[in-house]
Amino acid sequence: MRNGMLVSAQIGCGAFAESQDFPNFAKNPKTMIKYCCDVSRERASHMAEKFGIEKVTSDFMEALKDPEVDMIKVCTSHEAHLPIIEAAAAAGKHIFCEKPMAMEEKEAFQIIRAVRRGGVKLCVDLNRRMAPSLHALRAKYLEHKKNPQHQPWRFIEKPRVPFKEETLTHFLINIQDESSSYRLVHLDPLHGGGVIIGESVHWLDLACWFFAPQVPVRIQAWGSSRLSHGINLTFSEGDTATIIFSCCGTFDYPKEIYEVTSNAALFRNKFFVENEYFGIPGANREVFPLQHDPFPETAPEGGFNSYMEKYKKLVQDAENSKKVYNKFSVNKGHENMLDSFVDAILNDKPSPCDEIAGHVSTYLAKQAIKSIELSQSLPVLYEYIRPAIQV
Numbered sequence: 001m002r003n004g005m006l007v008s009a010q011i012g013c014g015a016f017a018e019s020q021d022f023p024n025f026a027k028n029p030k031t032m033i034k035y036c037c038d039v040s041r042e043r044a045s046h047m048a049e050k051f052g053i054e055k056v057t058s059d060f061m062e063a064l065k066d067p068e069v070d071m072i073k074v075c076t077s078h079e080a081h082l083p084i085i086e087a088a089a090a091a092g093k094h095i096f097c098e099k100p101m102a103m104e105e106k107e108a109f110q111i112i113r114a115v116r117r118g119g120v121k122l123c124v125d126l127n128r129r130m131a132p133s134l135h136a137l138r139a140k141y142l143e144h145k146k147n148p149q150h151q152p153w154r155f156i157e158k159p160r161v162p163f164k165e166e167t168l169t170h171f172l173i174n175i176q177d178e179s180s181s182y183r184l185v186h187l188d189p190l191h192g193g194g195v196i197i198g199e200s201v202h203w204l205d206l207a208c209w210f211f212a213p214q215v216p217v218r219i220q221a222w223g224s225s226r227l228s229h230g231i232n233l234t235f236s237e238g239d240t241a242t243i244i245f246s247c248c249g250t251f252d253y254p255k256e257i258y259e260v261t262s263n264a265a266l267f268r269n270k271f272f273v274e275n276e277y278f279g280i281p282g283a284n285r286e287v288f289p290l291q292h293d294p295f296p297e298t299a300p301e302g303g304f305n306s307y308m309e310k311y312k313k314l315v316q317d318a319e320n321s322k323k324v325y326n327k328f329s330v331n332k333g334h335e336n337m338l339d340s341f342v343d344a345i346l347n348d349k350p351s352p353c354d355e356i357a358g359h360v361s362t363y364l365a366k367q368a369i370k371s372i373e374l375s376q377s378l379p380v381l382y383e384y385i386r387p388a389i390q391v
């Protein structure tokens with residue numbers, strides 16, 4: 001600790017660290033980064049200079065040996081997580097780790113054991129569960145589930161007892177991405193592990209968070225285990241989440257749209273900037289501010305169309321003057337995840353996305369890949385969702 005602030009070490013100073021970690025840590029008044037660590041010392045020095053960080057190292061053990069360091073942020077490539085986390089936990093440092101926490105279940109179990117042995121907290125940056133717009137969507141859905149309010153015209157038909165299927169909720173997660181941006185390392189089974197391991201852990205986790213306290217009980221996946229794919233997850237009360245991930249899309253359109261249908265209502269989240277609600281009398285759309293908006297004057301009303309106008313301006317500016325704004329982003333929950341984890345450490349609260357959540361998303365991703373390989377649906381075993389780990 002220093003002056004009441006948690007002292008952190010950034011391990012892995014690549015693209016994501018530059019765009020999210022350094023700015024988000026700088027914004028949080030209760031933590032600070034003391035070390036920039038990267039196997040590329042040049043990269044670590046560059047980031048230290050850019051963000052005013054006092055120490056540079058290419059050996060993460062140097063930061064772990066420093067008694068002033070309370071927490072590390074792990075932002076390396078995936079396969080490096082386990083040794084770093086094991087060493088950090090043994091040194092009594094709290095761990096904020098990028099997704100995926102692990103590449104496979106055994107690795108995840110080793111991480112869970114290390115963290116519990118060390119008596120430290122771990123948070124996995126499965127950030128969608130902390131996005132303000134998705135919190136608002138879930139709150140509206142739960143409110144409707146508890147106290148359904150329907151459009152009056154719906155009752156023109158003669159009421160009947162609904163079938164079981166009519167009482168269920170479906171969560172559709174629609175992802176479209178342009179895979180030309182993926183570096184080969186992301187698709188390499190030994191490093192990135194492909195898109196299900198590297199990316200769909202986000203949506204598997206989101207679905208688990210959305211339907212908690214239900215747990216997933218069955219999974220079916222199809223398509224490619226490393227690129228475009230679909231995954232269907234069934235939860236313990238019969239609700240379902242379906243992830244459709246196309247890598248054949250375009251950067252000209254936002255990557256994510258979420259739709260929940262339940263009890264004669266539709267709840268739609270349009271790329272974290274707008275929620276629409278249909279089928280509920282008087283429910284108005286909600287708009288959510290961007291995380292970084294270099295064009296506050298353009299379409300200041302907010303929402304999806306406003307986002308598209310700002311994005312158009314971004315592209316036009318880049319084309320015309322080659323000016324690149326690296327600070328243009330919607331609020332996907334990264335800042336909230338960091339703030340909430342810092343609060344959890346300082347006030348001894350549960351981690352906002354702990355090692356079990358990190359493990360479950362990896363387990364589900366691996367089951368999805370197995371389902372593709374076997375071309376069949378598979379059970380999700382409760383003993384894997386709530387594993388017994390001997391510390």
Ligand SMILES: NC(=O)c1ccc[n+]([C@@H]2O[C@H](COP(=O)([O-])OP(=O)(O)OC[C@H]3O[C@@H](n4cnc5c(N)ncnc54)[C@H](O)[C@@H]3O)[C@@H](O)[C@H]2O)c1
Nearest residue numbers: 012013014015016017038039040075076077080098099125
């Ligand atoms: N939560 C999200 O939405 C989100 C978005 C993008 C990336 N990420 C995650 O962030 C992580 C990094 O992604 P990136 O795009 O910044 O990759 P990157 O390749 O740009 O950066 C990774 C950095 O880690 C360094 N590194 C590798 N092994 C190391 C080690 N043992 N010690 C110190 N440094 C080491 C590399 O030299 C590199 O600079 C990945 O796990 C990725 O999944 C998360």
